[in-house]
Amino acid sequence: MANLEQSIGPAAADQRRSRTPGAEPAPAADLDRLAAPLIGRIPRTVALVGLMGAGKSCIGRRLAARLGLDFVDADAAFEAAAGCTIAEYFARHGEPAFREGERRVIARLLDQGPMILATGGGAFIDPDTRARMRAGAITVWLRAELPLLLKRTVGRDHRPLLKQGDPAEILGRLIAARYPVYAEADLVVESTDEAPEATVARVLASLAGHLAPGQGDREEA
């Protein structure tokens, strides 16, 4: 590891490691060390994207606490604006109407940052919402494998798309259709079956690499 750091620098080395699943969970001191240089230096909203169960809400909340930023869950913001749950909205108005409302909610939230924003699983797939997010946020894809997504979503009934048939089959189809699109995110971080802090550490390291001098996305001078 010393060689890796000597050759590409500590931030980039952390970023490279961040793509390696199976690393030891990060102790709190490691999270402090990773977060400290970023506090007050996040230039725009960090928007987490990925499939249902990837951990956008769980990781986003912890990341925001580490960075001293507000955490907003776009699904919860949609429900507050709509006055009903997403499942109820799907049942009453259908998915196209939901996507239209989601577009408006995310556009509004992007005007309010910087914050940590957990987006709904389909938000980044909508071309208009994706373009707004690419322009106004640092986008981070939390990438998880099918068995883990299944394990994390099974038995929960608030995700209307997973109630339309066999969840494993639906998630498999969504992976095939969506992963090439999520791959357009600025950063890709593996969401694994480790403690959430390990994923938070990978996101922090990845952000540090992205914002490092010479990476083309530094804070405004």
Ligand SMILES: Nc1ncnc2c1ncn2[C@@H]1O[C@H](COP(=O)(O)OP(=O)(O)OP(=O)(O)O)[C@@H](O)[C@H]1O
């Ligand atoms: N290491 C972990 N990383 C992320 N989530 C985890 C982890 N371990 C357990 N979980 C749990 O997995 C579940 C799914 O995570 P979460 O709700 O954050 O996903 P999501 O990406 O926000 O999904 P959705 O798009 O449906 O809102 C949660 O109950 C969360 O607490």
Ligand SMILES: O=C(O)C1=C[C@@H](O)[C@@H](O)[C@H](O)C1
């Ligand atoms: O993946 C999706 O398309 C969705 C995911 C959820 O976060 C909600 O935004 C909604 O249930 C749709």
Ligand SMILES: [Mg+2]
């Ligand atoms: Mg969520």
